[in-house]
Amino acid sequence: MCGSLLNVCKSLLDKNIHCQKISESFFEASVKSEEILRNMSIPIDLNDKNILIQNAITSLNSKVVSHNSSLLAPIAVDVILKITDINKDRNVDLNNIRIVKKLGGTIEDTEIVDGLIFTSNKISKRAHGIKNLSEAKIGLIQFCLSLPKTDMDNTVVVKDYNSMDKLLREERLIIGKMIKKIASTGCNLLLIQKSILRDAVNDLALDFLAKAKIMVIKDIEREDIEFISKTCNCVPIASLDYFTPDKLGYAESVVTESIGYGEIVKITGVESKNTISVLLRASNNLMLDEAERSLHDALCVVRSLIKEKAILPGGAAPEMELSQKLYQWANTLKGSKQICVKAFSDALELIPYTLAENAGLSPLHIVTELRNKHAEGHKYYGINIRTGTISNMIDENVIQPLLVTSTAIKLATETVMMILKIDDTVICR
Template sequence: MATLQGQPVLILREGTERTRGKDAQTLNIMAAKVIAEAVRSTLGPRGMDKMLVDSLGDVVITNDGVTILKEMDVEHPAAKMIIEVAKTQEDEVGDGTTTAVVLAGEFLKKAEELLEQDIHSAIISSGYRLASEKAMEILNELAIPVSKDDDEMLKKIAMTAMTGKGAEVALDKLAEIAVRAVKSVAEEVNGEVEVDAEYIKIEKRQGGSIDETELIDGVVLDKEVVHPSMPKKVKDAKILLINSALEVKETETDAKIRITDPEMLQKFIEQEEKMLKDMVDKIVNAGANVVICQKGIDDLAQYYLAKAGVLAVRRVKKSDIEKLSKATGAKVLTELRDVKPEDLGAAELVEERKIGDEKMVFITGCKNPKAVTILIRGGTEHVVEEIARGIEDAIRVVECALEDGKVLAGGGAPEIDVSLKLKEWAPTLGGREQLAVEAFAKAMEIIPKTLAENAGLDPIDVLVELKSAHEKGNKYAGVNVETGKVEDMKENGVVEPLRVKTQAIASATEVAVMILRIDDVIAAKELSKEKDKGEGMEGMGDMGGMGGMGMM
């Protein structure tokens, strides 16, 4: 409220809450640190899992950073900004979500120490941006080139992404499946590899063991054959894909047909039957013995197709039709008027199989499948879901490695190298920015420190040993959580794509800078929920919605 000649002037609505200056920065940083702390214990191969329970009692058990953050019910706006970092990381590279969030939290924690020394947030932001750019240069120098034909290295990348995600039982096999799947859908365009992971379909079925997970060189449909009289197995399949219904079309305008005697009714029915018979004849004459339809198939059309020995599946998702087109080479038709033999796709085998309790249709043996399916098996639903998340991460990191052709050693090696080189570089800047660069460098140590903590090792000893190894010139030295020793991560096969690290650092820096620049938080009472005064966190919004954060 302002005053003019002694009269109060209301600028904001009565009851509006406002947090300004250092208080606003402190509360925002605290919210960000709470989020980072919530997922920190999940980082690395020895990271712990979180059990997330929603209001309906549904349970998700995972240590995948983005899954945890998406499921958490968060109120505070700064906390939501940190969660956006994880979502961006997931969309861009598919892995490294926990790393990005933990880094963002640590950048803000170190910035808070500088704010307490009366260093302006604009100077910290400027220093952080400079440090981030320099970190990118350092990471590019550290990068190890990888060839698209180096299956062994690609497999190691997939194994690194899946380690700690419940896939250890069959890690070797699952990594091989991920690499083969990505290489199947990879295409070379102007000398560069392009991968569209959309064409890798993941089907999940509980029952059986993780070892039974398999890669199918084609598409698996979560559907069954529409008519019991149809063949359940078709070899040397000629496949017709149609995205319209195999039914008699209704008139576009409202029309009434008056039928005055039974003979007319009979003619009407016969005409309808003839139209459906003609449709089926066109399909059969074109040489198709498998029909995959995006919409419905009339009961009578099903009967005629069954009589002609054609296997048909209806109400198949549009995305699956597109994958089938890519896998079998079939054109997707909207009309049956001019169906030709060259419009059909080919597969060695189309068959209905029973997997677990349900039937599925397998289209396999495609000559050059540019769409494949990974069928994931596991003892329980939670196991299957977690394996699927691990495989999705593996697919995305192999995709990044193929497209960029560059990888980094893991185990905290790049972070320590970046930290040491930034500390050397900071004094060359002059001015207060160098303090921010040093804080950034110190924050980078949080990754190896957390890896050590989560493995039950002494983080101080590990950091000292790591720095010593890097100063001696071993730039691939990282922490081996299995042995507790500092070892060459490149030799150990712990590698991850360069893009995972660069994206994590860039996103974490951006959000930290954005939060640091906020010095005023205005909230109207109607928008904010009731404050939890007992927690002494006024102005932060009700963070009780985060499941009480009991996990921390």
């Protein structure tokens, strides 16, 4: 859309219309477009899950995983509704949703977990270690359970076996005291943040933790700390001195399951109701990555409906209706402003043209037919790519959020206005 607007700007500049006049006219056209879209939109009730699911399906139909849209769309809707109060909230924080990818199985095996999920590469495996817990007390630490490193200029020289034995005893003593302090708080599940300087936890510490019946999940990424803290209602602890019972979180159940090509740990029965996890499954990495992107798009669509409780028909119907209405409105204007607004309306026809072209249809024939339908007052008619004809998009359940179209036009217009303000460019290396 932005490129189409820039193309018509070039023709307007060739007619010696000043760029400031073009910017002002485009801004007015953008404001008028939002008014037209609101009049065209259909209010929805967020308690009607079918409307939300249908919008999510529309966004998934153009994806590689479109054949799984009937599965992923309800998941996207359920996830949003679980962390949102639709009667109060006007936005959804997608940072409260954690998508965990697991290779193996199919997309049909994807599930929602009301808690946390950790994959096999983060699970500490010891012969006498525990794998399942009930009534877990969770500690989240950001310090290392290993010996401190010396400075770069210092060295430790061991000259005989007695010194070596003393060094090893001292290591066991230091690590043992650390584990004893952790165990004294009642902690039985320890989450350890990944360290870039040294091992966050060494083998000796893992053995001591296993003997103390403390389950360990290591290599927690820094960006996941806030989500884990919010989910388990625990406080990240940066020093052993501050490891106290009041900073521990709680979960009813911790279960290790073998799925796909490894194991996962599910932590459920947590206190927080504002976060949720999705275990995404697929048979190969390509499908797994594509499913993640598609699910994220579906989540964004549902979030748009939470922000703006209204829908529009799909199939390029809004853009064609805007083009028609703006052209009629332009006839009420005078001078160069009329020319600029008409150029703006012409640029919007690129959307139905491109949609028809991508669907393998004849763009000229389809766009002309669609233009005639809208001229007759059929504002909900759009391009049905399944049948290759023009039909009522509302009847076909091809719908999209109002916020998506209005934001696209607004941002495209603002970008063009910004580019028009550029007087000259300097080439640099």
